[in-house]
Amino acid sequence: MLLVLSLCVPIVSAAYQNNKYSTNIIKTKYGPLRGIVMHSNPIVEAFLGVPYASPPIGSLRYMPPVTPSTWKATKLADNFSPVCPQALPKLYGSDGLFEHTRGRLAHLRRLLPLLSNQSEDCLYLNLYVPRSGESVEPDGTTKATIVYIHGESYEWNSGNPYDGSILASTGNVILVTINFRLGVLGFLKTGAKGSAQGNFGLMDLVAALHWLRENLSAFHGDPSRITLMGHGTGAALANILVVSPVASDLIHRVVLLSGSALSPWAIQRDPLAIKQYVANQTGCQLDLLADDIAPCLRTKAVTELLRITPPNPRFLPGYAPFVDGTVIINPRTANIRLPTLPLGSAITSTNGIEFANFPRVELLFGLTSYESYNDLNAQDLEFGFNETRRDRILRTYVRNVFHFHLKEIYSTLRNEYTDWEHPPRNLLGHRDTILELLSDGHTAAPLVRLGYLHSLQEGKSYFLHFRHQSGERDFPERGGSVRGEDVPFTFGLPVSPLFSSNYSLEDKQISQILVQYLTNFAKTGIPRYKRSNLKFRLQKDQIPPLLLNNKLLRSLYRSNMNTSYFDTNSNEEYNSNKDNDSWDDTINEPDEINVMQDSPSYGRRESYDENNSDDSSDDNDSFDDIKKDTVLKLENWDMYDSINQIYLELGCSVTARSHYRGHKLSMWLSLIPQLHSFDDAAYLPMRHHHFTDDKPEYYDGRLKEPPNITLPRLITIAKTTTKPQKTETNVVPFAQTVPTECPPNMTVMPPIAATYPQRNQMNTIDSSKDIINQLANSQYQNYSTAFNITIGRKTCKSQQAEGKRNLRGCTT
Structure with a gap:
C-alpha cells in the first residue's frame, strides 16, 4: 500500500x-x-x-x-x-x-x-x-x-x-x-x-x-x-x-x-x-x-x-x-519525574511515561482511520465473517496482549464494540467491528497516550488524523483511510509531475499541505502553512474539492491555549463533536468555501457574522474569483494538550477537532488499564483470570505461552454460621473492601475449598494449570462483584438524581 x-x-x-x-x-x-x-x-x-x-x-x-x-x-x-x-x-x-x-x-x-x-x-x-x-x-x-x-x-x-x-x-x-x-x-x-x-x-x-x-x-x-x-x-x-x-x-x-x-x-x-x-x-x-x-x-x-x-x-x-x-x-x-495527573484526566496512571519523557523535543504524531487493516487476511477483508469468528479474534487478541483479568477485559471490549441498537446485519459489520477495535487498541490508544503524557510534561505536541482516501481501488469496502495510505502524500508523490496523471487535484492539494506542515515543523517546531504556497489556476468545472469550514477555521487562528477551544455562543455543533463516539463520522456539510481570498492573521480574534460570511455570495461571483490565480491560505493548528485535546483532521476538509474517538479511547486509556492491574502481591495469583479453555476452536491464530504463576497463599478463617452448634471452616481469599454509597445486592460466594476435587474423585488433577483454572473460576464472582460495584455506582447516582431514591440497594 x-x-x-x-x-x-x-x-x-x-x-x-x-x-x-x-x-x-x-x-x-x-x-x-x-x-x-x-x-x-x-x-x-x-x-x-x-x-x-x-x-x-x-x-x-x-x-x-x-x-x-x-x-x-x-x-x-x-x-x-x-x-x-x-x-x-x-x-x-x-x-x-x-x-x-x-x-x-x-x-x-x-x-x-x-x-x-x-x-x-x-x-x-x-x-x-x-x-x-x-x-x-x-x-x-x-x-x-x-x-x-x-x-x-x-x-x-x-x-x-x-x-x-x-x-x-x-x-x-x-x-x-x-x-x-x-x-x-x-x-x-x-x-x-x-x-x-x-x-x-x-x-x-x-x-x-x-x-x-x-x-x-x-x-x-x-x-x-x-x-x-x-x-x-x-x-x-x-x-x-x-x-x-x-x-x-x-x-x-x-x-x-x-x-x-x-x-x-x-x-x-x-x-x-x-x-x-x-x-x-x-x-x-x-x-x-x-x-x-x-x-x-x-x-x-x-x-x-x-x-x-x-x-x-x-x-x-x-x-x-x-x-x-x-x-x-x-x-x-x-x-523519571512523574507528572501530576490533573482533575478529570483522560488517563488513570502514568504507565508508559518512560517513552514520553522528552518534553524538550517537539512531537507531531499522526494516525489513519484503519490502522489494523492488514491485521486481517484478504478473505476476511473481502467477505467479512460471522459473530463467532469475531469473538475468536477478539479472544485471541486479549489472550496474547493482556495478562490479568482476561475475562473482564474480553467482556468489556465485546460489549463496547457491539452496537446494540443497530446490530450488524451482514458479515462486513463484524469485520468493521474488529477493525475498529484492533486499530484503537493496537495503535491509536498507545499513540494518543504517548501524546497525552508528553503534553502533561509541558512538551509541545501536535496531533494529525489523516482521513483522506486516495483513489486507490485495492482496498475493498473501506470506510476510511488505511494504514500506509498517508506515506505517498508525506513524500509528495501526488505533487511530482512524473505522477501527476495518477492523482486528482484534491490529492495534490492534500499532499502539498501535508508536506508543508511536516517540513515547517522540522524547521521551526510548529506545523505552519505558509500563506502563498498553494496556487492553482482553475476553470469553472475544476473547483478545488478541498472544502474549508470557515466556522472551524477560526480556531486555527487562536494561539491562546488558556481559552476554550469551542465558541459556545455561536457554534453549538462543536459541543456535540467533543465526545465523538463514531468511528469515522461523516463531516457535516456546513457553510463551505472553496478558496479563501482573505483570512485573518494568526492570533487575531475575529467575530463571525453568519449573514456576512465569505461564502454568502452567489455562485457566479464565486466562480469569477476562482477563475483568477487563487491562493489557499491555511494556518497551523493548535497544540495538543491534556484538556482540549485538539487535533487536525486532514480529509475532504481541513478541520480542527477535539477528543479523537473520545468514548472508545477513554475506555482504552482509563478503564482497561484499571482492569489490567494488580494491587496486592498476596492477592496477585487469584486475580490472574485467564481463560479457562485453551482449545484451538476458541481462538484464531497462534497463542503465547502462559506465564509462570505461583499458586496463591490461602488464609483459613473460622466462620460461624447462624446455628451455633455447627462450625464450618471456609477458605476465603483476602479481599479489599470496596467503599460505595450504592452497595449492590451481595450474594454469598461459594468457598474456594469447595472447588478443590475430593480425594475420592475418579479424575484427579495432576497439573497446576487445572488448579489455576478452578481458582480463577471461583474467584471470578468475587472480582466481578467489585467490577459491578464500580459500574453500578454511576447508574445508581443517575437514578437518584432523577428522584428515584427508594430503589433497592441505593442509599437515600
Whole structure:
C-alpha cells in the first residue's frame, strides 16, 4: 500500500541512465563525495550509498557498528547500496494469496524486487539535498534535516525505495533515509541474561545519527535541527531513540506516524525465548542465561540464519527491540519525574511515561482511520465473517496482549464494540467491528497516550488524523483511510509531475499541505502553512474539492491555549463533536468555501457574522474569483494538550477537532488499564483470570505461552454460621473492601475449598494449570462483584438524581 515505493524509479533512471553528476564536491569527515542531480524544480542532489559505519561482517557480525574507513579520492555516491539481509514475505502460492489483500499484494510485488540485492555490507544512508543554481545554498543559511526510518516490519524493508527528492525540493529540507540491520541480525538478543548485547539495528541508527551530526554542515545542513520521522515500526524505533540516553541529544524533533513504543507490537517482552529458539535451530545450544551465542552464530551462513522464523503469537512481534538497559532503559530503574495527573484526566496512571519523557523535543504524531487493516487476511477483508469468528479474534487478541483479568477485559471490549441498537446485519459489520477495535487498541490508544503524557510534561505536541482516501481501488469496502495510505502524500508523490496523471487535484492539494506542515515543523517546531504556497489556476468545472469550514477555521487562528477551544455562543455543533463516539463520522456539510481570498492573521480574534460570511455570495461571483490565480491560505493548528485535546483532521476538509474517538479511547486509556492491574502481591495469583479453555476452536491464530504463576497463599478463617452448634471452616481469599454509597445486592460466594476435587474423585488433577483454572473460576464472582460495584455506582447516582431514591440497594 505504500505507493511511494515506486518513487525510486526516477532515481534509478537518473543513476543508471542519465549519469548526470553534480559539480559539487562535498568534503565529509571521512572523504569527498560527489552525487547525482535529480530532475526536479528546484534541483535536488542525491548522494546515494554513503557509508556511515564499517561493514558488519566476519568478526563484526553481532557487534555494535564501527566507524567507517576514510578515503582520499572522490567517491561517486550514485548508486544505492545493497539492502541488509532479510527474509521476504511470501507472495505466491495459496498462503500468499490468502494472507495478503489485493492492495497489499500489489504493493509487495512492486517493493520486493527492490529488496533482492542483499548483503551484510549494508550500513549506508541516502541524502537528498535541495540546491539553487550552482551552489548548495547561495545565501549561506543551513537547512533543517528530516531523517526517515522506514517501517513495514522489523524483519524486512529498506530505506532505498523511499525517494526523498520531492519532499526535499518542495519543503527545502534535507531528507535522509537509512539502511540498518533487521531481523535475526538486527534484533536478536545474543548475550546472557542481564547483558545489553543485542539491538544492533537500533545501534546502527544511533551511528547514522552521529555521522549526520558530524557531516551535515558539509551539506549545508544544520546539525541542531534534526527531525526523526518514522512510520509504523519505524515510528516505534524513532520513539525509542528520542528517549534513549545514547541518542536523545542527537534528535531535536520527532514525527511518529501510525506507531509508538507503547504499542503491543513495538517491543519484544521475552527476548530470551527468541534466543532459545534460534539457539535450538542452529545447534548453538549453550546455557541460555549465562552464555553468549554470538560466537557460534558467526560461524553460520547468513542464509541459514534467515531461514529461522520464531513462532511469534498473533498480534505480538518476533524479532523486535527489547529492553537492554543501555539503548532502551529499564523503566524500573529509570529516574523519571512523574507528572501530576490533573482533575478529570483522560488517563488513570502514568504507565508508559518512560517513552514520553522528552518534553524538550517537539512531537507531531499522526494516525489513519484503519490502522489494523492488514491485521486481517484478504478473505476476511473481502467477505467479512460471522459473530463467532469475531469473538475468536477478539479472544485471541486479549489472550496474547493482556495478562490479568482476561475475562473482564474480553467482556468489556465485546460489549463496547457491539452496537446494540443497530446490530450488524451482514458479515462486513463484524469485520468493521474488529477493525475498529484492533486499530484503537493496537495503535491509536498507545499513540494518543504517548501524546497525552508528553503534553502533561509541558512538551509541545501536535496531533494529525489523516482521513483522506486516495483513489486507490485495492482496498475493498473501506470506510476510511488505511494504514500506509498517508506515506505517498508525506513524500509528495501526488505533487511530482512524473505522477501527476495518477492523482486528482484534491490529492495534490492534500499532499502539498501535508508536506508543508511536516517540513515547517522540522524547521521551526510548529506545523505552519505558509500563506502563498498553494496556487492553482482553475476553470469553472475544476473547483478545488478541498472544502474549508470557515466556522472551524477560526480556531486555527487562536494561539491562546488558556481559552476554550469551542465558541459556545455561536457554534453549538462543536459541543456535540467533543465526545465523538463514531468511528469515522461523516463531516457535516456546513457553510463551505472553496478558496479563501482573505483570512485573518494568526492570533487575531475575529467575530463571525453568519449573514456576512465569505461564502454568502452567489455562485457566479464565486466562480469569477476562482477563475483568477487563487491562493489557499491555511494556518497551523493548535497544540495538543491534556484538556482540549485538539487535533487536525486532514480529509475532504481541513478541520480542527477535539477528543479523537473520545468514548472508545477513554475506555482504552482509563478503564482497561484499571482492569489490567494488580494491587496486592498476596492477592496477585487469584486475580490472574485467564481463560479457562485453551482449545484451538476458541481462538484464531497462534497463542503465547502462559506465564509462570505461583499458586496463591490461602488464609483459613473460622466462620460461624447462624446455628451455633455447627462450625464450618471456609477458605476465603483476602479481599479489599470496596467503599460505595450504592452497595449492590451481595450474594454469598461459594468457598474456594469447595472447588478443590475430593480425594475420592475418579479424575484427579495432576497439573497446576487445572488448579489455576478452578481458582480463577471461583474467584471470578468475587472480582466481578467489585467490577459491578464500580459500574453500578454511576447508574445508581443517575437514578437518584432523577428522584428515584427508594430503589433497592441505593442509599437515600
